Amino acid sequence: MVTSTSDLTTDKALWMFETMMTIRRFEEQARREADAGRLRGLHSSIGQEAVPTGVCAHLRDDDYVLGTHRSHHHCIAKGVDLNEMMAELLGKATGTNKGKGGTMHIADVNKGMLGANGVVGSNIPVAAGVALSAKVQGRDSVSVVFFGDGAANQGSLHESMNLAAIWKLPVLFVCENNRYAESTPVEYAVAGTSVANRAEGYAMPGVTVDGQSALDMFEVAGEAVARAREGRGPTLIEAQTYRYMGHFGADDPLSYRTAEEEQYYKDRDCIERMKAHLIETGAASQEDLDGIDARATEAVAAAVRFADESPYPQPEELTTDVYVSYP
Amino acid sequence: MVTESAVRRLTYIQAANEAVHQLMESDPRVIVMGEDVAGAAGREDQGFIDAWGGPLRLTKGLIQRFGPERVRDTPISEAGFVGAGVGAAATGLRPLVDLMYAGFYGVCADQITNNAAKIHYMFGGKVSVPLTIMTNIGAGVNSAAQHSESLYSLFAHFPGLKCVVPSDPFTAKGLYISALRDDDPVLIFNHKMLMGLRAGPGVPEEMYEVPIGRASVAREGADVTLTGIGYTTQVCLQAADDLAASGYSAEVVDLLSVSPMDEETILESVKKTRKIVIVDEDYPRCSFASDVSALVAEQAFDYLDAPPVRVTPPHTSVPYSTALEPLFMPSREGVVEAAAAVLE
Numbered sequence: 001m002v003t004s005t006s007d008l009t010t011d012k013a014l015w016m017f018e019t020m021m022t023i024r025r026f027e028e029q030a031r032r033e034a035d036a037g038r039l040r041g042l043h044s045s046i047g048q049e050a051v052p053t054g055v056c057a058h059l060r061d062d063d064y065v066l067g068t069h070r071s072h073h074h075c076i077a078k079g080v081d082l083n084e085m086m087a088e089l090l091g092k093a094t095g096t097n098k099g100k101g102g103t104m105h106i107a108d109v110n111k112g113m114l115g116a117n118g119v120v121g122s123n124i125p126v127a128a129g130v131a132l133s134a135k136v137q138g139r140d141s142v143s144v145v146f147f148g149d150g151a152a153n154q155g156s157l158h159e160s161m162n163l164a165a166i167w168k169l170p171v172l173f174v175c176e177n178n179r180y181a182e183s184t185p186v187e188y189a190v191a192g193t194s195v196a197n198r199a200e201g202y203a204m205p206g207v208t209v210d211g212q213s214a215l216d217m218f219e220v221a222g223e224a225v226a227r228a229r230e231g232r233g234p235t236l237i238e239a240q241t242y243r244y245m246g247h248f249g250a251d252d253p254l255s256y257r258t259a260e261e262e263q264y265y266k267d268r269d270c271i272e273r274m275k276a277h278l279i280e281t282g283a284a285s286q287e288d289l290d291g292i293d294a295r296a297t298e299a300v301a302a303a304v305r306f307a308d309e310s311p312y313p314q315p316e317e318l319t320t321d322v323y324v325s326y327p
Numbered sequence: 328m329v330t331e332s333a334v335r336r337l338t339y340i341q342a343a344n345e346a347v348h349q350l351m352e353s354d355p356r357v358i359v360m361g362e363d364v365a366g367a368a369g370r371e372d373q374g375f376i377d378a379w380g381g382p383l384r385l386t387k388g389l390i391q392r393f394g395p396e397r398v399r400d401t402p403i404s405e406a407g408f409v410g411a412g413v414g415a416a417a418t419g420l421r422p423l424v425d426l427m428y429a430g431f432y433g434v435c436a437d438q439i440t441n442n443a444a445k446i447h448y449m450f451g452g453k454v455s456v457p458l459t460i461m462t463n464i465g466a467g468v469n470s471a472a473q474h475s476e477s478l479y480s481l482f483a484h485f486p487g488l489k490c491v492v493p494s495d496p497f498t499a500k501g502l503y504i505s506a507l508r509d510d511d512p513v514l515i516f517n518h519k520m521l522m523g524l525r526a527g528p529g530v531p532e533e534m535y536e537v538p539i540g541r542a543s544v545a546r547e548g549a550d551v552t553l554t555g556i557g558y559t560t561q562v563c564l565q566a567a568d569d570l571a572a573s574g575y576s577a578e579v580v581d582l583l584s585v586s587p588m589d590e591e592t593i594l595e596s597v598k599k600t601r602k603i604v605i606v607d608e609d610y611p612r613c614s615f616a617s618d619v620s621a622l623v624a625e626q627a628f629d630y631l632d633a634p635p636v637r638v639t640p641p642h643t644s645v646p647y648s649t650a651l652e653p654l655f656m657p658s659r660e661g662v663v664e665a666a667a668a669v670l671e
Contacts, residue, residue, distance in 0.1 A: 064418065098451030107450040114417060115450060119441050125410020126417070126442055133415040136358060136396060143414075156437075159407030166402070321452035322486045324510035327540040327587050 008218055010283045016057055016214050017274050017289065020049040022296040023073045024271060026082060029300045030072065030089060030103075034249045039089045041103050045073035047212075047244035050270035051176050052077035054217020055144055055237075058225040064114045064130045066123040066145045069104045070243070071116030074146055080108045086303035092310035099313045100321065112141075120181075121147060121154030124173065128160040131169035131228075142170040142228040150181025152195040161202040161236065170228035172221070173236045176211060178243040183256040196238035204234050211239030212268045215277060242266075334529030339521045340385050342496035342530045343461075346503035347386065347423065349534050351393050354421060357507055360399045360408050361425025365390035368400035382427050383463065383522055405435035409460065413442045413512075416458035421507055426462040429478040429516065443512040444487030458513075459506045464492075465518035465558055465608060466645045466656050475645035477557075477609035479516050480618075483586040489513040489539055490585040494560035495527030498583055501537025509539060518558040518608075526561070540587035544596065548578035551602040551666050554593060554619060556582040559606040559657050566662035575670055585615050593619060594627050601632040602669045606657050611639040633669040638662055 027046045033039040048070075056065065056077035067074040075085055080096060088095030089103050096108050107115035114130060117123040127145030134141045151157060152175055164171050175195045179186045187193055199206025205227075209220040217239060224235035242265035246253045253262070278284040284292075337345065351357045364386040366379030380387025390398040401408040405426060412424040426432065432439065443456050466475040479490045489511050493499035499517070506513040537543075545560060546567050555563035560581040567577040580596050582589065597603050603623055607616035620635040640655045 066414075096451070097449060097453070100451050101449040105449040107454060109450075109454055114414075114454070115446065117442070119437055122410075122437050122441055125407045125438060126414035128407065129411030129414025129416075129422075130418050131414075132411055133418040133420045136415070137419055156406045156410065159402070159404035160410070162402055163404060163407045163411060167399075321448045323489070324447065324455050326489075326511075 007222065008215070012057055013278060013283055014292070016053050016218065017271070017278060018292045018296060019053045019077050020214060020271050020274060021293050022082070022299060023049040023053070023076045025296045025300045026076060026085070026303070027072060029304060031245070031249070033089060039103065042249045043070035043103070043247065044243065044245040045070050047265065047269070048176055048178060048241045049073055050214040050217050051174065051211045051239045051241055052146060054214050055172065055174060055221040055225070057218050058222050059112065059144065060141070061110070061112050062139070062141045064112045064127070064141065064143045066114050066127045066130070066143070067116040068120070068123065068147055068151070069116065069118045070148070071106060071146070072103070074116070075106050075108070075113050078113045079111045080106065080113050082299055082303040083306035084108070086307040087310045090307045091312065092307055093313040093317070094306070094310040098317060098321070100317070121151040121156040123147070124151065124154070124156045124160045127171055128164050128169055131164065131171035132167065134170055135167070140229050142172065142225055144172040144174060146174045146176055148181060149175060149177040149179065149186045149190055149195060150184070152190060152198070161199070161204065161234065164234040165202040165204050168231065168233040170231065171234045172224050172228060173234060175236070175238045176241050177238050178241050180243070180247065180257070182247045185256070194238070196236060199236035204236060206236040206238070208238045208240065211241030212265065212270045212273065214270055214274050335532060336525045337496050337530040339493070339496045339499050339517070339524050340383055342500040343385050343503050343517070344387060345530070346500040346534075347389060348392065350504060350507045351389065351397065353534070354507070356419060356421040357423060358397045358399065358415070358420055359386055359389055359423045359425070360401055360412060361386075362401055362403055362427055364425055365395070365398055365400050368395070381425060383517070385461075385517070386425065405431055406438055409435040410438040410442065412458045412460070413438055413446070413456055416456045416512070417446060417454050421457050421459070423459045423461065423507060426460050428474045429462045429464045430473045430476045432478065432481070439482070439488070440485050444485045447511070448487060455510045456512050457510050459515060460512070461515040461517060463519055464516045465520055466652055467520040469647055469649060469652060471647040472644040477516070479514070479585045480609045480614040482514050483615060487512065488586060490516065491539055491583060492516045492518070492557035492585060493521070494545070494555065494557055494581050494583065495521065495524060496530045497527045498537050498581070500530050501535050502539070502583065504534055505536040505539050508536070513539065516557060520558045521561070524561070537583065540584045540589060542580050542582045542584070542589035542592040544578060544592070545581040546577070546579040548576040548600065550576045550600055551604060551670055552578050552580060552596040552600045553662060553666065554580045554582055554603065554605050556585065556607055556615065559608055562657055562659055562662055563606055565659040566666065569659065569663045570666055575666070577666060588618065588622070590622055590626070593622060597623050597627045598630045601630055603635045604638060604662060604665045604669065605635060606638045606662055608640060608657055611637065611642055614639065636665045636669055638665050
């Protein structure tokens with residue numbers, strides 16, 4: 001075992017708590033913005049905070065993360081600025097993407113966030129290429145692509161896992177199995193019901209992990225990141241998690257799942273479990289944690305103020321950035 | 328200008344191959360990926376290396392010069408390796424990816440049209456994708472419907488992509504160099520009927536660029552404009568010879584770039600000759616030929632002595648039989664006939 005929770009410093013544990021808390025508060029605000037009609041196309045990551053948090057705890061700014069249509073949590077865990085994210089959600093010129101990408105395409109290369117992507121499975125080959133780029137250029141950075149259980153059935157995952165395995169690319173394939181591809185249950189759509197098992201066919205480690213546990217995520221991702229960074233090749237991680245909200249803003253998940261099932265996962269909430277861990281180990285008091293929550297809440301409120309005060313893009317932005325140069 | 332003594336009669340494939348060698352030599356960021364771009368992958372220890380050098384032999388010799396780290400045979404996984412080209416391009420490399428036939432775009436279209444084309448725009452200009460995709464197009468060798476399409480019109484439809492179609496060895500080398508040096512994604516369409524061609528002005532040994540987005544006047548004339556693209560430029564040049572024998576002076580505009588389109592050169596020529604025959608092997612509906620026709624009709628209407636005419640295949644797939652395939656392709660005789668009609 002390269003990494004274990006014993007490698008988790010108090011500072012890192014508190015960073016993980018604050019990151020998850022920030023994601024939760026940001027997503028709650030995003031939901032309010034969507035309800036107020038100021039944001040279109042929201043896919044909430046509430047419930048899945050631990051997955052990118054445990055992974056990104058091991059990443060540097062020169063490591064790359066690639067996401068999905070549901071990627072606010074990836075962006076925050078990778079350190080993308082909240083103000084610029086909120087501005088992007090509201091379509092403002094100060095947004096990460098100058099208001100041209102919106103919720104499904106947030107990117108910030110300076111932080112190693114190479115973009116959310118609105119097409120299921122689309123970013124997986126790109127992530128393999130990012131890893132190839134690092135390898136060819138002799139950099140020890142790694143590439144992480146998050147995708148859902150829906151994307152696990154896309155051919156692009158299989159092509160990319162094969163490519164990454166034969167070329168020993170420094171990439172982590174992280175499946176956030178939140179049990180639903182839109183409204184379609186995983187037990188219906190994923191043959192054999194295990195995504196992790198699919199790694200076996202490509203001669204790479206495939207690990208199933210409790211994605212509602214930041215500590216478990218930290219441990220599993222630590223080993224996979226070290227493996228990639230040391231040139232020992234890719235890993236497939238299946239994080240078993242749950243999205244508390246519907247697939248998108250107006251989706252009522254109770255049209256395809258039970259309240260009992262929702263409660264089962266909410267009783268295993270990643271933030272509550274991290275709180276309990278921090279208090280049990282004496283790393284933090286309830287007051288400390290309340291203070292972190294207050295800080296996260298204020299950071300989100302500040303982001304809304306920043307976005308509100310920011311201008312919309314100028315009309316000429318419509319046709320800029322189509323090309324680097326076009327005569 | 329290329330002096331007579333310096334003229335080197337390389338084939339199209341040799342010219343493109345030389346360009347890629349020189350690009351890899353001069354820029355360590357250039358890598359090559361695709362199916363059998365070298366061949367016999369991983370069997371160097373058994374004495375097998377560079378077995379194919381690409382399906383057209385266009386990448387022959389690269390692995391021997393630059394090694395398997397930069398010259399990568401891929402599995403038959405277009406979505407995988409075209410997508411990897413996007414990711415590699417977005418993070419510092421300049422990949423040249425071989426999509427064996429344009430008709431195979433269907434298995435990797437998402438990577439080309441949703442990622443390569445859109446990343447720069449969606450990310451507010453903060454990431455660029457200097458990816459070059461080369462692909463084989465065209466009818467003429469009985470490859471049937473899935474291996475003979477031209478399809479550049481399809482990609483020109485997408486903002487964010489640049490599309491070039493060399494017409495001879497000289498433009499092939501220059502466009503390869505321009506494409507690999509360009510900061511945007513570029514597709515190079517290689518027409519299979521041109522691969523062995525040695526015609527044109529000859530190929531200088533040094534590196535040079537043929538600018539993307541610029542057409543060239545391949546033959547000057549006064550009576551009618553013939554526009555060609557890729558192989559149909561050669562067809563137009565032959566037709567111009569025939570028209571000259573009948574006493575007509577045809578100007579041949581070699582379009583070279585489908586996106587960006589060089590509107591100025593087309594309009595200038597038409598304003599001079601007042602007649603245009605647009606010759607294109609791509610499917611005729613919603614095509615580049617119809618775009619050129621619309622351009623001329625909208626912006627040079629008052630100069631025209633006759634409506635623009637398009638010489639294209641019929642709205643059909645490419646047939647296999649030697650009895651049918653020539654009926655699909657724009658022919659020298661067909662161009663002469665169309666030109667004669669507008670000249671009379």
